[in-house]
Amino acid sequence: MSTEDGLSLRQNDIAARLTCVVVGGDILAYSYVRELHRAFGIARVIVLASRDIKMLSSSRFTDYRIIEGVTTAAEVLYPALEQIALNERAGDPARRLLVLGCDDVHARLLSAGKQRLQRAGFAVPYIDFQLLDEITQKRRFYELCEELGIPYPQTWYFDCANGPDTLPVHEFSYPLIAKPSNSALFQDATVARKRKIYEIDTPDELQQVWHDIRASDYGAELVIQDFIPGGDEAIRTLTTFSDAQGNLRVVSGGVVCLQDHDPTALGNPLAIMGQREQAIIDAAAAFLKRVGYRGMANFDIKYDERDGTFRFFEVNTRCGRNTYYMSLGGVNFAELIVREFVLNEPIEYREAYEPFLYCCVPPYVLRRSVADRQLLQRALECRAVTHEPYPLAYAPDSTAHALWSWAMYLNQIRKFKRFHWDTGGKQLKE
CATH class of the missing domain: 3.40.50.20 (Rossmann fold)
Structure with missing residues (x-):
């Protein structure tokens, strides 16, 4: 046989x-x-x-x-x-x-x-939940980054349950970023003017965000961070798969050419071009080994042009919405999960960086939204050689599925007009 x-x-x-x-x-x-x-x-x-x-x-x-x-x-x-x-x-x-x-x-x-x-x-x-709960708390994640020498943004923490009535907002430099330390708890919380990530331009705006969250049922920490210069093109994503000993077995990643600008979905990449960065891979591998991580993980990172470092923001203890890009890079991500957790097969080391563009928006949206024209040209070239760059486009599926999927695809034009083009690229704040 x-x-x-x-x-x-x-x-x-x-x-x-x-x-x-x-x-x-x-x-x-x-x-x-x-x-x-x-x-x-x-x-x-x-x-x-x-x-x-x-x-x-x-x-x-x-x-x-x-x-x-x-x-x-x-x-x-x-x-x-x-x-x-x-x-x-x-x-x-x-x-x-x-x-x-x-x-x-x-x-x-x-x-x-x-x-x-x-x-x-x-x-x-x-x-296991104890490890998941530990490393998804941003304070603990950054403590581990500090221990391992992994760059991360300058960060301050404020207790939303027992913190001050007002923040020392004039002590910070603007713009800055504010976000929940525990994304899962925040997702279920009822918060006025809620956004997934807050882009803060003024002290008054930060004070309003703090008051909104303090008055809500979210009781974990609010994280305030130095704003790292650069648009979507500075964002990097890395997806890893590691074994029971925390050894990195499969890796893929790329540059985020375009992210979702809907305030409820900010941070979700909609176009990712495969790009290998050894420093990112090394940092993630060290983190996975340190905590003994098994399975799929997804790291959010941003390139800091001020000092040439890649700064890690968080680890998602699961596949990301966009993990399909690992399949585009040459390794079927769902097959890895079945082999490791159902069949108990050893996973050989592989890197999934075959040329690809993961893309959930029409080319028109890319052309109108990606400011870096050289990056745009490379992205369009990668898209031309990528088989099924849009994860919802799968030829064997039903006609009804295809119609709904392409309706979502074309709806991105309306969304980008409202949340990006009409705002001059600024976050829509309502």
């Missing part, structure tokens, strides 16, 4: 014997669906969502289930997953199960419930 025949038999067995469940309904959810189908021929992925996301519910590869509260509440999610496990194993007691999440809240829920879900039969590809 040839190696190819052995691999085909293994893939056929996975397609018949593995049930994958995705929690959430964003671009990453569909990226899981398409890459599981592409790697193993899995033609049915159960998707649990709290509302109808048409590009997913219309897919021929999803078993789409709407359950109120399933994406945010442990008391809803865990019983729903346990019932799925019972149903799936009723006719096949040896069936394997894998659960995957899409954002910070899902990572926390699945990590916190890991032992319970494993008892139900699920492979849960997330680090």
Whole structure:
């Protein structure tokens, strides 16, 4: 039997014997669906969502289930997953199960419930909750960066539950950045004039943001940071996969040519061009080894032209919305998860930097939004040689899915007009 025949038999067995469940309904959810189908021929992925996301519910590869509260509440999610496990194993007691999440809240829920879900039969590809909770607190992340010599922005911390009524706003230099230390807790909080990340231009604006958050139900820290010069083109992203000993096994990354400028989604890259930076890889590898990290991680970084360093902002303890770019770079990211957490196979070291442009916007948006014209030209050249740069465009899927996906794609023109072009590139503040 040839190696190819052995691999085909293994893939056929996975397609018949593995049930994958995705929690959430964003671009990453569909990226899981398409890459599981592409790697193993899995033609049915159960998707649990709290509302109808048409590009997913219309897919021929999803078993789409709407359950109120399933994406945010442990008391809803865990019983729903346990019932799925019972149903799936009723006719096949040896069936394997894998659960995957899409954002910070899902990572926390699945990590916190890991032992319970494993008892139900699920492979849960997330680090233990104690480690997750530690390294997703920005203060602790920066302490580890300091220990390892990894550059990070100058940072101040303020306790939103017990901090001062007013901040010493005139002691800072502007502009600056303000953001929650705990993104998952902030995501569920009710905050007036809420933004994912706050771009602050004046002392009065910072004071208003502080008052809004202090009056909310968010009780962790607010992080205030030095603003690092540069637009979207200065942002870097790195996705890593590491083994049980924290050894880096697969890596991919690039320059963010364009990010989402909707204030509720700021920081989500919409166009990423593959670009290898050894300093970034070395820093991430040291961090992963130091904490003993297993599985997928995503690092947010920005190049600081003032001193030529790459400054690390945070680690996301999960796949990012854009992790499909690892597949574009040559390594199917969903296949890695199955091999490590379901099949327990050793993962060979690989770098996924084949030329690519991950792109969720039409070329018109790129041409009108990317200020660095040389970067724009390189990005358009990479797009021309990238097969399916848009993660929602998957030829084997249904016509209905394609229509909804392209509607989302074209809607980016309207969004960029409102949130970027009409504001002169400044963050829209309402």
